[in-house]
Amino acid sequence: xxxxxxxxxxxxxxxxxxxxxxxxxxxxxxxxxxxxxxxxxxxxxxxxxxxxxxxxxxxxxxxxxxxxxxxxxxxxxxxxxxxxxxxxxxxxxxxxxxxxxxxxxxxxxxxxxxxxxxxxxxxxxxxxxxxxxxxxxxxxxxxxxxxxxxxxxxxxxxxxxxxxxxxxxxxxxxxxxxxxxxxxxxxxxxxxxxxxxxxxxxxxxxxxxxxxxxxxxxxxxxxxxxxxxxxxxxxxxxxxxxxxxxxxxxxxxxxxxxxxxxxxxxxxxxxxxxxxxxxxxxxxxxxxxxxxxxxxxxxxxxxxxxxxxxxxxxxxxxxxxxxxxxxxxxxxxxxx
Amino acid sequence: xxxxxxxxxxxxxxxxxxxxxxxxxxxxxxxxxxxxxxxxxxxxxxxxxxxxxxxxxxxxxxxxxxxxxxxxxxxxxxxxxxxxxxxxxxxxxxxxxxxxxxxxxxxxxxxxxxxxxxxxxxxxxxxxxxxxxxxxxxxxxxxxxxxxxxxxxxxxxxxxxxxxxxxxxxxxxxxxxxxxxxxxxxxxxxxxxxxxxxxxxxxxxxxxxxxxxxxxxxxxxxxxxxxxxxxxxxxxxxxxxxxxxxxxxxxxxxxxxxxxxxxxxxxxxxxxxxxxxxxxxxxxxxx
Numbered sequence: 196x197x198x199x200x201x202x203x204x205x206x207x208x209x210x211x212x213x214x215x216x217x218x219x220x221x222x223x224x225x226x227x228x229x230x231x232x233x234x235x236x237x238x239x240x241x242x243x244x245x246x247x248x249x250x251x252x253x254x255x256x257x258x259x260x261x262x263x264x265x266x267x268x269x270x271x272x273x274x275x276x277x278x279x280x281x282x283x284x285x286x287x288x289x290x291x292x293x294x295x296x297x298x299x300x301x302x303x304x305x306x307x308x309x310x311x312x313x314x315x316x317x318x319x320x321x322x323x324x325x326x327x328x329x330x331x332x333x334x335x336x337x338x339x340x341x342x343x344x345x346x347x348x349x350x351x352x353x354x355x356x357x358x359x360x361x362x363x364x365x366x367x368x369x370x371x372x373x374x375x376x377x378x379x380x381x382x383x384x385x386x387x388x389x390x391x392x393x394x395x396x397x398x399x400x401x402x403x404x405x406x407x408x409x410x411x412x413x414x415x416x417x418x419x420x421x422x423x424x425x426x427x428x429x430x431x432x433x434x435x436x437x438x439x440x441x442x443x444x445x446x447x448x449x450x451x452x453x454x455x456x457x458x459x460x461x462x463x464x465x466x467x468x469x470x471x472x473x474x475x476x477x478x479x480x481x482x483x484x485x486x487x488x489x490x491x492x493x494x495x496x497x498x499x500x501x502x503x504x505x506x507x508x509x510x511x512x513x514x515x516x517x518x519x520x521x522x523x524x525x526x527x528x529x530x531x
Numbered sequence: 532x533x534x535x536x537x538x539x540x541x542x543x544x545x546x547x548x549x550x551x552x553x554x555x556x557x558x559x560x561x562x563x564x565x566x567x568x569x570x571x572x573x574x575x576x577x578x579x580x581x582x583x584x585x586x587x588x589x590x591x592x593x594x595x596x597x598x599x600x601x602x603x604x605x606x607x608x609x610x611x612x613x614x615x616x617x618x619x620x621x622x623x624x625x626x627x628x629x630x631x632x633x634x635x636x637x638x639x640x641x642x643x644x645x646x647x648x649x650x651x652x653x654x655x656x657x658x659x660x661x662x663x664x665x666x667x668x669x670x671x672x673x674x675x676x677x678x679x680x681x682x683x684x685x686x687x688x689x690x691x692x693x694x695x696x697x698x699x700x701x702x703x704x705x706x707x708x709x710x711x712x713x714x715x716x717x718x719x720x721x722x723x724x725x726x727x728x729x730x731x732x733x734x735x736x737x738x739x740x741x742x743x744x745x746x747x748x749x750x751x752x753x754x755x756x757x758x759x760x761x762x763x764x765x766x767x768x769x770x771x772x773x774x775x776x777x778x779x780x781x782x783x784x785x786x787x788x789x790x791x792x793x794x795x796x797x798x799x800x801x802x803x804x805x806x807x808x809x810x811x812x813x814x815x816x817x818x
Contacts, residue, residue, distance in 0.1 A: 304536060304537075305536060305540050307537075308536055308537040308538075308539070308540030308541055308544070309540045309541070309543065309544045309547075310544070311537060311540070311541050311544070312540070312541040312542070312543070312544025312545045312548065312794075313544065313548070314751065314752075314755045315541070315545065315755075315758075315790055315793050315794040315797060315798075316545065316548060316758075316790050317755075317758040317759045317761070317762050317774070317793075318755075318758075318759050319759045319762050319763070320759075320762055320774065320777065320786075321548065324551070324552055324786060325551055325552055325555050326555075327552070328552060328555060328556050329555070351555065412651065415653070416653050416654070416759075417759075419653060419655055420655075420759060420762070420763055423763060423766050423767075424778070454655070458659075458767070461659060461662060461663065462666060465659075465663055468659065469659060469663075472653065472655050472656045472659060473656070475653055475655075476651065476652055476653050476656050479651040479652075479653060480648060480651045482651075483647070483648065483650070483651045484648075487647070
């Protein structure tokens with residue numbers, strides 16, 4: 196796994212964001228650099244949002260905060276919660292799936308029918324519908340802390356698609372349980388638990404790993420979509436001032452929030468929404484690179500051995516005279 | 532019979548989902564309010580029953596509007612976009628699959644890996660790049676190739692459809708490549724080849740027929756993925772579709788009606804397809 200270039204590149208990108216995020220906070224504190232004006236010869240020539248330039252590689256937002264700093268600070272929230280959401284979801288859904296595939300064979304039709312209904316509900320909408328009461332700041336302010344809200348959000352988002360994943364794992368397990376070797380071990384007296392642990396789990400380990408990767412990717416996308424609803428990871432700060440209210444803002448600098456609060460500036464300051472989305476795209480790419488590398492390491496392609504042509508005898512082109520000489524020499528040898 | 536069970540349980544599932552926010556609110560307060568949950572579902576169902584009379588409070592116009600004649604227009608626009616994009620995605624995915632299948636092996640692998648990584652581009656990026664591209668072209672050449680936002684009552688079609696179909700097409704392409712390659716290893720392909728049929732003929736006639744079934748059954752997930760994308764699309768293009776309507780008037784009742792408006796056509800399409808394929812190809816294992 197660690198020798199596959201795909202895996203290493205993917206892992207490198209994610210590690211860079213995560214480590215970079217903590218290092219940045221350690222070095223510069225948790226407020227990014229702010230530039231209010233750029234002056235030249237004592238005259239202000241550009242005011243925020245500043246376009247990308249040397250001092251601010253990705254530009255600044257409308258208040259002059261450095262976008263690169265914001266993105267680095269936000270990386271840890273977005274990536275860690277996506278990983279956590281997917282992990283929690285797998286932790287709940289996989290045992291349920293095994294239960295469904297082994298103990299609850301008979302009930303599978305109606306349970307999957309029930310889970311099937313989720314397939315008609317756009318996931319983003321469903322998530323926003325459920326999360327609104329958690330993340331939207333009420334007029335009197337939040338009663339919960341930021342970490343508490345992130346925790347609640349992680350649990351809820353993990354639970355959202357548990358039924359779908361569980362049914363998926365269940366179907367897979369049911370398919371496996373018809374295999375002959377499982378029948379054989381049943382005949383030999385193995386219990387269901389032993390079959391799950393010793394036969395099904397090892398058989399499905401790779402598929403589960405792929406499933407986990409897909410869930411992480413899906414979570415990134417859902418987080419980005421949620422930000423279009425102004426629902427940001429860790430809560431949305433809403434200004435209830437009727438006159439000079441600020442637009443809804445993300446409390447942490449997580450990427451989805453950086454995108455969601457700026458996508459209306461697409462024409463005026465395209466770097467503001469574009470870079471957060473690009474960073475999300477990069478992380479998704481990193482995850483899928485890691486997946487590809489992992490799969491390659493598990494099923495190494497049997498490289499078609501190019502048949503190295505057998506050592507050919509040197510073909511020496513002789514002219515007639517040389518040929519005769521050789522023949523004579525051979526003859527002599529024979530005679531000797 | 533099996534179909535009927537699935538239909539009923541899907542409906543039950545959707546109704547159960549529509550009451551969920553109530554449950555979450557209860558959980559936040561630290562208690563499991565099952566009673567309120569059941570009550571809210573009951574009230575939703577009783578509210579919605581004479582469907583012609585149901586009205587929602589519209590934030591934009593600040594008054595109640597009747598749900599039914601209004602929503603039909605939104606629904607039809609959304610469904611048009613969704614199914615147009617789906618059809619386009621299926622068409623292009625199939626086209627590219629057949630084209631790639633006709634290529635020699637190494638070229639095939641290269642194309643596959645490029646498209647595989649394209650798949651990880653989020654839909655938001657696609658939409659934003661499309662909009663920026665239109666703006667750029669307009670600035671450079673003064674030609675507006677498409678409107679990038681809906682203003683007033685007009686409707687835009689081709690740019691949203693293009694944005695919506697791109698990623699599902701890649702997904703479907705990957706899926707159908709897998710199926711086709713699996714199909715290629717079957718005995719009948721070898722036989723056909725031995726009988727001297729050309730590669731194009733085998734791929735187009737023999738393998739296509741068998742592979743398309745399996746692709747059909749797996750495409751359900753793609754359609755689900757498109758639903759989420761559709762929502763983002765409507766928001767970013769400001770299209771008067773059902774998703775935008777739902778965002779403006781969010782209530783359990785509207786949610787229920789909107790979800791049903793997707794559920795019924797999708798279920799119909801898939802049930803018809805299932806019935807059709809099962810009748811025609813009874814011998815074949817359907818995954």
